[in-house]
Amino acid sequence: MKLVILDRDGTINVDSVDYIKSADEWQPLPGALEAIARLNHAGWHVVVASNQSGLGRGLFEVSELNDIHAKMLQQLADLGGRLDAIFYCPHAPDDACQCRKPASGLFEQIGERYGIHLKGVPAVGDSARDLVAAVAVGCEPHLVLTGKGEAHRGHPLPDTFPAQTTVHADLSAFVDHLLARETEAN
Known part of the structure; x- marks a missing residue:
């Protein structure tokens, strides 16, 4: 199964320090939904x-x-794309749950739902906590320089990021990378 795991806020849509609290506040990042549709059209879940x-x-x-x-x-559907599932942690930081990233619980739930090991599954986020959670279950970490990732544009990544993190300008650039790599492998 060809699977990609994405963070939402700052990766797919514009993030806000005040939180995205309503559908009116939710706005996709330029090219992000098109990038997901391209993944779908290439056979990716x-x-x-x-x-x-x-x-x-x-x-x-x-x-x-x-x-x-x-x-x-x-x-996304209007562009011919889809998400197979949305997993979210509803807890506040001090709830000490196992699903709030950087804990790996959401990723474990995804692996259980699909009955697969997540080793090598590309995971994309805009923060170290997204990628730390992903690497804990064997995912391949990809940082986008949108949302919180914008702070790292033009700078080396701090040690809080997994050493093997690949950096991309945005979700569209990640999809270009993944699809090009897939073509080279075939």
Whole structure:
């Protein structure tokens, strides 16, 4: 199974320090939805693993999160793309759960859902915590320089990132890289 795991905020959509709390606030990053559709058209399954601590902090309800995801899925469908699943952690940072990245619980749930080991599965995020969680289950880490990743543009990555992290300008550049690598391998 060809699987890619994506973070949401800062990777697929514009992030906000005030959290994305409604469908009106959710805006895709330029080219991100098109990039997911290109992955789908190349036979890749795409799932999202996202911390949504705004739920645990009481900033929005599950119904608003569902509305956000419905908007994202509809805009993606309009481009001929899809997400196979969305996994999210609803906890606040001090809840000490196992699913909030940098813990690996969301990734473990994905592996269990699909009945696969995640060794070598590309995982894309905009922060060290996304990639630390991914590497803990054997995923291949990819950083995008959007969202929180923007702070690393033009600078070497700090030691908080896994050593084997590959850096891309944005999600579209990651997809270009992955599809080119796949073509070379065939």
